[in-house]
Amino acid sequence: MNGFGAxxxxxxxxxxxxxxxxxxxxxxxxxxxxxAYLSLFFLAVCGVFCLSSWNKNLFYFEGQLRLDNFALFLAxxxxxxxxxxxxxxxxxxxxxxxxxxxxxxxxxLALSGLMIMTSSLNFIVIFLGLEVLSVSSYALxxxxxxxxxxxxxxxxxxxxxxxxxAFLIFGLALLFGTAHALEIPAILSSFRxxxxxxxxxxxxxxxxxxxxxxxxxLVPFHMWTPDVxxxxxxxxxxxxxxxxxxxxxxxxxxxxxxxxNEGFKSGxxxxxxxxxxxxxxxxxxxxxxxxxxxxxxxxxxxIANAGYMLIAVLAGDGxxxxxxxxxxxxxxIGAFGSLIAxxxxxxxxxxxEDFAGIGFKYPWLGAIFSVFLLSLAGFPPTGGFLAKFYxxxxxxxxxxxxxxxxxxxxSLISAFYYLRxxxxxxxxxxxxxxxxxxxxxxxxxxxxxxxxxxLQLGIFPGNVLxxxxxxxxxxx
Amino acid sequence: MSVPLLSLITFLPxxxxxxxxxxPKDNKNLLYGxxxxxxxxxxAVSLFLYFDFDAQSSGPQFVEKTAWLGYGIxxxxxxDGISLFLVLLTTLLLPIALVSSWSSIRDRLKEYxxxxxxxxxxxxxxxxxxxxxxxxxxxxxxxxxxxxxxxxWGGKRRVYATMKFVLFTMLGSLLMLVxxxxxxxxxxxxxxxxxxxxxxxxxxxxxxxxxxxxFLAFSLAFAIKVPMFPFHTWLPDAHVEAxxxxxxxxxxVLLKMGAYGFLRFAIPLFPDALETFLPVLSILALIGxxxxxxxxxxxxxxxSLVAYxxxxxxxxxxxxxxxxxxxxxxxxxxxxxxxxxxxGALFLCVGILYERAHTxxxxxxxxxxxxxxxxxxxxxxTMLSSVGLPGLNGxxxxxxxxxxxxxxxxxxxxxSVSTVILAAAYLLWMFQRVMHGPITNENILSFKxxxxxxxxxxxxxxxxxxxxxxxxxxxLKKIDTSVADYIGRIKSREKIFVQKGEHxxxxxxxxxxxxxxx
Numbered sequence: 001m002n003g004f005g006a007x008x009x010x011x012x013x014x015x016x017x018x019x020x021x022x023x024x025x026x027x028x029x030x031x032x033x034x035x036a037y038l039s040l041f042f043l044a045v046c047g048v049f050c051l052s053s054w055n056k057n058l059f060y061f062e063g064q065l066r067l068d069n070f071a072l073f074l075a076x077x078x079x080x081x082x083x084x085x086x087x088x089x090x091x092x093x094x095x096x097x098x099x100x101x102x103x104x105x106x107x108x109l110a111l112s113g114l115m116i117m118t119s120s121l122n123f124i125v126i127f128l129g130l131e132v133l134s135v136s137s138y139a140l141x142x143x144x145x146x147x148x149x150x151x152x153x154x155x156x157x158x159x160x161x162x163x164x165x166a167f168l169i170f171g172l173a174l175l176f177g178t179a180h181a182l183e184i185p186a187i188l189s190s191f192r193x194x195x196x197x198x199x200x201x202x203x204x205x206x207x208x209x210x211x212x213x214x215x216x217x218l219v220p221f222h223m224w225t226p227d228v229x230x231x232x233x234x235x236x237x238x239x240x241x242x243x244x245x246x247x248x249x250x251x252x253x254x255x256x257x258x259x260x261n262e263g264f265k266s267g268x269x270x271x272x273x274x275x276x277x278x279x280x281x282x283x284x285x286x287x288x289x290x291x292x293x294x295x296x297x298x299x300x301x302x303i304a305n306a307g308y309m310l311i312a313v314l315a316g317d318g319x320x321x322x323x324x325x326x327x328x329x330x331x332x333i334g335a336f337g338s339l340i341a342x343x344x345x346x347x348x349x350x351x352x353e354d355f356a357g358i359g360f361k362y363p364w365l366g367a368i369f370s371v372f373l374l375s376l377a378g379f380p381p382t383g384g385f386l387a388k389f390y391x392x393x394x395x396x397x398x399x400x401x402x403x404x405x406x407x408x409x410x411s412l413i414s415a416f417y418y419l420r421x422x423x424x425x426x427x428x429x430x431x432x433x434x435x436x437x438x439x440x441x442x443x444x445x446x447x448x449x450x451x452x453x454x455l456q457l458g459i460f461p462g463n464v465l466x467x468x469x470x471x472x473x474x475x476x
Numbered sequence: 477m478s479v480p481l482l483s484l485i486t487f488l489p490x491x492x493x494x495x496x497x498x499x500p501k502d503n504k505n506l507l508y509g510x511x512x513x514x515x516x517x518x519x520a521v522s523l524f525l526y527f528d529f530d531a532q533s534s535g536p537q538f539v540e541k542t543a544w545l546g547y548g549i550x551x552x553x554x555x556d557g558i559s560l561f562l563v564l565l566t567t568l569l570l571p572i573a574l575v576s577s578w579s580s581i582r583d584r585l586k587e588y589x590x591x592x593x594x595x596x597x598x599x600x601x602x603x604x605x606x607x608x609x610x611x612x613x614x615x616x617x618x619x620x621x622x623x624x625x626x627x628x629w630g631g632k633r634r635v636y637a638t639m640k641f642v643l644f645t646m647l648g649s650l651l652m653l654v655x656x657x658x659x660x661x662x663x664x665x666x667x668x669x670x671x672x673x674x675x676x677x678x679x680x681x682x683x684x685x686x687x688x689x690x691f692l693a694f695s696l697a698f699a700i701k702v703p704m705f706p707f708h709t710w711l712p713d714a715h716v717e718a719x720x721x722x723x724x725x726x727x728x729v730l731l732k733m734g735a736y737g738f739l740r741f742a743i744p745l746f747p748d749a750l751e752t753f754l755p756v757l758s759i760l761a762l763i764g765x766x767x768x769x770x771x772x773x774x775x776x777x778x779x780s781l782v783a784y785x786x787x788x789x790x791x792x793x794x795x796x797x798x799x800x801x802x803x804x805x806x807x808x809x810x811x812x813x814x815x816x817x818x819x820g821a822l823f824l825c826v827g828i829l830y831e832r833a834h835t836x837x838x839x840x841x842x843x844x845x846x847x848x849x850x851x852x853x854x855x856x857x858t859m860l861s862s863v864g865l866p867g868l869n870g871x872x873x874x875x876x877x878x879x880x881x882x883x884x885x886x887x888x889x890x891x892s893v894s895t896v897i898l899a900a901a902y903l904l905w906m907f908q909r910v911m912h913g914p915i916t917n918e919n920i921l922s923f924k925x926x927x928x929x930x931x932x933x934x935x936x937x938x939x940x941x942x943x944x945x946x947x948x949x950x951x952l953k954k955i956d957t958s959v960a961d962y963i964g965r966i967k968s969r970e971k972i973f974v975q976k977g978e979h980x981x982x983x984x985x986x987x988x989x990x991x992x993x994x
Binding site for chain 1: 627
């Protein structure tokens with residue numbers, strides 16, 4: 001159905017971003033939190049719009065922008081993620097002296113980029129969304145302007161991201177050359193019809209995949225991840241871990257799932273991605289073992305998780321992929337949120353050593369963080385277990401059993417480093433003085449909601465799964 | 477039954493956890509009061525299981541089945557004769573373990589009690605789940621409290637021990653998880669319906685090559701848990717480092733989960749693969765018996781001596797299970813209970829000694845019986861029960877196991893008798909060095925005998941030891957039918973393969989279960 005409703009959520013977000021940026025100029029430094037509340041209001045309005053277009057399959061711009069259930073569900077996830085990130089950012093910004101206005105405005109812009117990416121089938125529009133996202137992300141990563149690591153992170157992200165975009169554009173050019181179209185279904189049908197042009201098209205498709213592989217940090221395009229994650233302000237890192245990753249996988253899934261269905265399952269691209277998935281899981285879990293900085297460690301954990309998500313893409317299992325992304329949203333933001341909770345004025349505690357004895361000093365924080373870590377490690381009855389369970393079942397159904405075996409073994413390896421954090425929190429005597437600032441209610445609300453999400457999705461995910469299956473069904 | 481007994485038993489401890497979370501952490505009496513009341517209530521409720529259990533019926537009883545996540549993942553509980561007493565053993569030992577830690581756990585009591593109660597839920601859940609998914613959830617979830625119990629309240633090398641314990645167990649169980657996926661998908665492809673119900677899987681006949689892989693995955697998980705030689709290395713570490721109550725639960729119940737897994741899953745599901753691997757597994761069990769015994773002989777630490785004795789005793793239990801006949805299986809189940817009681821009690825004894833001496837080295841003791849005559853009596857009964865003295869529980873279990881093993885393979889039987897001889901050697905020798913002889917260490921002179929609390933938790937254990945030794949019928953009569961059914965199931969499946977000769981179906985084949993069973 002053609003309807004303005006398809007454009008409305010996007011307009012709200014972009015409008016909100018501009019309003020916030022403008023308002024920033026007129027607010028005193030102490031009042032920046034109002035920006036957060038205002039943004040949250042806009043996010044809520046946008047959420048209501050999304051809710052009302054569920055199951056309506058709206059589209060606009062002659063179908064270039066389509067809000068099918070898949071896009072809508074992801075939009076929900078992004079809204080939730082950004083809302084969480086804003087909440088956990090409120091404490092961080094005041095304590096670490098980061099400018100608030102840019103933070104909220106850029107986050108909203110990045111959000112619009114994410115929404116554009118996931119709600120189109122046209123490669124140019126997708127690329128447009130990706131660039132909106134990327135440009136705001138580069139700025140977000142460098143938000144702590146005076147901090148060397150933050151600047152390094154921004155520059156690194158920018159350089160790597162530009163390379164990725166170049167690859168993507170080159171791939172698109174090749175695809176356009178062979179298929180004379182930039183819409184995913186049209187490209188696929190040209191693959192089906194024309195075998196001579198296939199090699200060039202395959203190269204193009206490969207380059208496009210590489211472009212996205214950068215964004216979702218698949219091995220061997222993952223090198224930037226630990227540095228950027230470590231340097232960027234922690235709320236921004238939480239956003240990077242959840243938002244762009246989810247959008248990248250969604251697009252990859254939109255491209256590849258129909259491709260597998262066309263019978264290209266045994267093709268080269270499939271084999272290469274199979275290897276990439278195995279490598280991503282291996283590197284993510286093996287190198288994570290050596291990390292002493294929790295932000296870096298979580299970066300490697302996010303790489304390893306990208307491997308599991310890629311398994312879902314390879315299995316063509318949309319529901320499992322979305323479920324994994326949903327669970328990952330809660331555990332990822334929860335884990336980074338716990339890191340933020342452990343900070344004070346101008347000081348963040350990110351080293352493993354800092355965590356010694358935290359579990360008993362701050363029992364609630366320790367317990368909540370432990371649940372997120374156990375969920376990341378994939379222990380039942382948390383959502384992390386169920387997410388992996390569904391991904392692996394789907395993969396075994398498609399005959400990817402060897403990949404699943406690699407998957408469970410790497411999750412064993414990564415369990416070691418998650419558990420090691422818990423070891424430090426509960427089983428080591430504190431060596432350094434760690435004093436955290438008074439709790440921030442907004443932050444603890446987010447932590448609590450994430451905890452609730454992780455447990456709810458682990459024990460009674462029935463309703464969410466029902467909605468996710470509807471969303472996944474809208475793809476085909 | 478209108479009351480969901482099994483759910484009640486499984487989740488009451490969690491209710492206790494919810495209460496504990498909101499109690500002040502300094503009020504020791506209140507915290508203990510709540511935790512103990514909860515475990516006693518659970519035990520009392522679990523006694524209903526015994527009395528209401530129908531000994532004549534072979535199927536699962538007290539069944540609860542509700543939809544959970546869909547696609548075959550159901551909330552499906554039930555017990556039969558095999559799991560009944562393991563549940564009872566758990567519910568009995570939990571309060572005992574809690575009482576035993578009254579004076580030994582001083583720090584972080586609240587967290588300790590919380591983890592113990594979560595542990596109880598996890599263990600009982602493993603024994604009562606009939607859905608593979610649910611089983612796996614409990615099986616893995618149970619690791620978390622144990623990880624904290626060893627890691628926080630353990631000895632010097634606790635972090636190493638707890639990491640080793642968790643990673644070893646996870647290695648096995650993750651591969652088992654893959655095997656569960658494969659079974660799940662196969663069942664779906666064969667029948668068009670999703671199921672993870674273990675009784676549905678019993679009806680399934682799998683291609684032998686596939687069985688081999690699946691059997692290996694399942695067996696690895698369970699063999700690590702038992703632990704069978706050569707996967708036992710985590711056990712001495714975990715046992716030595718764990719706090720007393722942790723060791724008690726670990727030895728008495730957690731190890732049984734491995735043996736239970738073989739009985740419930742690995743053996744009945746993959747008869748063909750079992751046939752191939754039976755010699756290997758039996759020999760590994762035999763090696764475990766002898767190796768564990770010899771290692772126990774040379775231990776200097778009493779706790780690791782008891783730990784290695786577990787390796788040896790569990791070897792005998794596994795060998796009896798692999799004899800695949802009624803005597804062997806029944807003996808194994810009975811011996812699992814005995815081992816739970818007597819090894820649990822041995823760890824309690826070690827705990828009592830340690831609380832007084834703050835050492836577990838055998839050489840630091842000597843002549844303790846002069847100072848602690850009551851303790852000496854309890855310790856001796858416990859030790860003799862572990863050795864297998866007639867009149868005490870260990871004898872009945874071991875002799876039945878040995879009968880079963882003898883019926884299937886005489887050489888194994890002759891070799892496995894060494895478990896009794898070795899046990900007598902290392903335990904009596906240890907007892908002699910610790911309890912008798914002259915008092916060499918001055919500290920011993922200050923030892924006080926067991927107090928009322930310690931006698932209080934020991935008495936029921938000793939009564940049970942005598943009861944199970946003198947009148948095993950109370951227990952065996954509830955086990956008989958289920959074991960006969962289990963053996964019947966294995967034999968009938970063997971027959972199918974014999975009839976088929978070499979031409980075993982290349983693809984998965986499903987029996988028409990309704991037509992055949994009725």
